[in-house]
Amino acid sequence: MGEVRVLLVDDHPVVRAGLRAMLTGFDGISIAAEASDGRAALHELARLAALGGMPDVVLMDLQMGEGMDGVTATAEIRKLHPAPPVLILTTYDTDADILAAVEAGASGYMLKDAPPEQLRQAVLQAAAGGTALAPRAAALLMDRISNPGTSLTPREVQLLELLATGLSNRAIARQVFISEATVKTHLVHIYGKLGVDNRTAAIAAATQRRIIRPPGARG
Amino acid sequence: MGEVRVLLVDDHPVVRAGLRAMLTGFDGISIAAEASDGRAALHELARLAALGGMPDVVLMDLQMGEGMDGVTATAEIRKLHPAPPVLILTTYDTDADILAAVEAGASGYMLKDAPPEQLRQAVLQAAAGGTALAPRAAALLMDRISNPGTSLTPREVQLLELLATGLSNRAIARQVFISEATVKTHLVHIYGKLGVDNRTAAIAAATQRRIIRPPGARG
DNA sequence: CCCGCAGTCAACCTTTTGGTTGATCCCGTC
DNA sequence: GACGGGATCAACCAAAAGGTTGACTGCGGG
Numbered sequence: 001m002g003e004v005r006v007l008l009v010d011d012h013p014v015v016r017a018g019l020r021a022m023l024t025g026f027d028g029i030s031i032a033a034e035a036s037d038g039r040a041a042l043h044e045l046a047r048l049a050a051l052g053g054m055p056d057v058v059l060m061d062l063q064m065g066e067g068m069d070g071v072t073a074t075a076e077i078r079k080l081h082p083a084p085p086v087l088i089l090t091t092y093d094t095d096a097d098i099l100a101a102v103e104a105g106a107s108g109y110m111l112k113d114a115p116p117e118q119l120r121q122a123v124l125q126a127a128a129g130g131t132a133l134a135p136r137a138a139a140l141l142m143d144r145i146s147n148p149g150t151s152l153t154p155r156e157v158q159l160l161e162l163l164a165t166g167l168s169n170r171a172i173a174r175q176v177f178i179s180e181a182t183v184k185t186h187l188v189h190i191y192g193k194l195g196v197d198n199r200t201a202a203i204a205a206a207t208q209r210r211i212i213r214p215p216g217a218r219g
Numbered sequence: 220m221g222e223v224r225v226l227l228v229d230d231h232p233v234v235r236a237g238l239r240a241m242l243t244g245f246d247g248i249s250i251a252a253e254a255s256d257g258r259a260a261l262h263e264l265a266r267l268a269a270l271g272g273m274p275d276v277v278l279m280d281l282q283m284g285e286g287m288d289g290v291t292a293t294a295e296i297r298k299l300h301p302a303p304p305v306l307i308l309t310t311y312d313t314d315a316d317i318l319a320a321v322e323a324g325a326s327g328y329m330l331k332d333a334p335p336e337q338l339r340q341a342v343l344q345a346a347a348g349g350t351a352l353a354p355r356a357a358a359l360l361m362d363r364i365s366n367p368g369t370s371l372t373p374r375e376v377q378l379l380e381l382l383a384t385g386l387s388n389r390a391i392a393r394q395v396f397i398s399e400a401t402v403k404t405h406l407v408h409i410y411g412k413l414g415v416d417n418r419t420a421a422i423a424a425a426t427q428r429r430i431i432r433p434p435g436a437r438g
Numbered sequence: 439c440c441c442g443c444a445g446t447c448a449a450c451c452t453t454t455t456g457g458t459t460g461a462t463c464c465c466g467t468c
Numbered sequence: 469g470a471c472g473g474g475a476t477c478a479a480c481c482a483a484a485a486g487g488t489t490g491a492c493t494g495c496g497g498g
Contacts, residue, residue, distance in 0.1 A: 014238055021236050168322075179478085
């Protein structure tokens with residue numbers, strides 16, 4: 001039957017070379033095109049569509065040094081008409097990454113340290129319209145539906161962001177026009193929800209869970 | 220002959236495949252062996268030594284999911300007798316990573332998003348006993364020797380990293396086996412050099428200037 | 439051989455944070 | 469119309485962090 005044609009999206013030439021070598025080594029899988037960021041991926045898809053054939057699956061990295069990130073690109077791709085399934089292939093398996101990817105409409109979530117055979121299975125599965133999840137991704141989603149979970153309120157997230165810029169309680173208070181007492185109250189709530197007991201740990205935890213962006217944005 | 224024989228050390232099969240494909244595609248470079256972490260790399264070196272030939276260069280990732288990390292492995296390799304040069308190939312270019320690598324005795328520091336040709340040059344250079352540095356790494360080291368006073372010392376960077384994980388002064392003190400008083404002294408120096416006056420601002424500043432990786436950036 | 443600097447530590451004091459209790463207000467929902 | 473949660477604030481105390489001064493060590497360069 002037909003070959004499964006893959007669009008590779010990753011900003012590292014080394015990783016693209018690895019995936020190319022690995023995937024083309026499998027029977028029934030070929031590389032349709034490659035892109036180094038989300039924007040380029042969309043261009044490639046437009047080009048391929050014009051040439052008559054969408055790829056059967058997009059293999060997408062989440063962390064892109066510059067340009068459009070993987071989550072945004074995935075969401076954009078889902079809007080296309082012959083929308084190819086997007087299989088996320090990334091380095092990290094944090095809650096926020098997994099959740100963001102699934103929310104964006106990814107068909108799967110695999111890790112770069114997965115053995116080649118698992119990767120092959122995942123690509124074929126996604127191309128066939130199925131789902132492929134790394135063990136931890138699957139576990140997280142199961143846990144999520146059984147456990148709604150305590151999440152931060154928008155206000156708390158806002159204060160957390162200011163916190164991460166290095167502002168004192170007083171400075172934060174002035175910034176958002178509330179009293180220092182209120183800032184402290186919010187922080188106590190935040191610490192409780194994040195399971196920490198000081199501001200630096202809160203920043204670390206919130207950054208890790210991608211609740212806030214790292215201070216001094218980078219890919 | 221004159222082939223440059225490389226030992227690949229990276230925990231990701233995909234990346235190893237990429238490097239293998241890329242490097243073997245170059246004339247004069249071949250893969251002697253591969254390892255998925257520092258410990259395995261040392262085993263491979265012992266095995267290769269027994270078989271009569273150390274590799275001409277070790278291409279080492281810094282962030283290893285599990286097992287011995289790249290810095291430790293690099294330091295260990297330097298203790299060997301026919302010690303092959305170690306070329307670091309990693310994702311991040313923060314001061315902390317660069318300094319740690321250089322201190323451990325690395326012969327070069329390259330980033331994974333480097334174009335293939337640059338990578339080839341770096342491998343050949345390292346194998347020939349030379350040095351290969353990514354622009355930012357080179358700039359950092361130049362800056363260090365021209366104005367040592369204004370930049371952070373390795374010790375200060377180390378404490379900064381612990382700070383960013385959310386540890387208290389006491390916890391940091393215990394972690395590095397010094398007194399809390401000393402931690403405070405270091406922090407005061409750090410604040411002065413970064414132009415801030417509290418720990419969260421220090422984390423923000425240090426992250427922004429890429430002195431440390433963002434809190435929670437996992438290996 | 440001396441100097442400077444990184445690194446170590448102590449004592450002391452001020453400011454900031456962390457943690458608690460309790461209260462008011464508003465806005466949805468049951 | 470009662471209930472609960474989010475947001476707001478105050479007062480208070482304990483703990484941690486910030487800042488200063490001063491001192492000792494070890495090491496490399498002039």
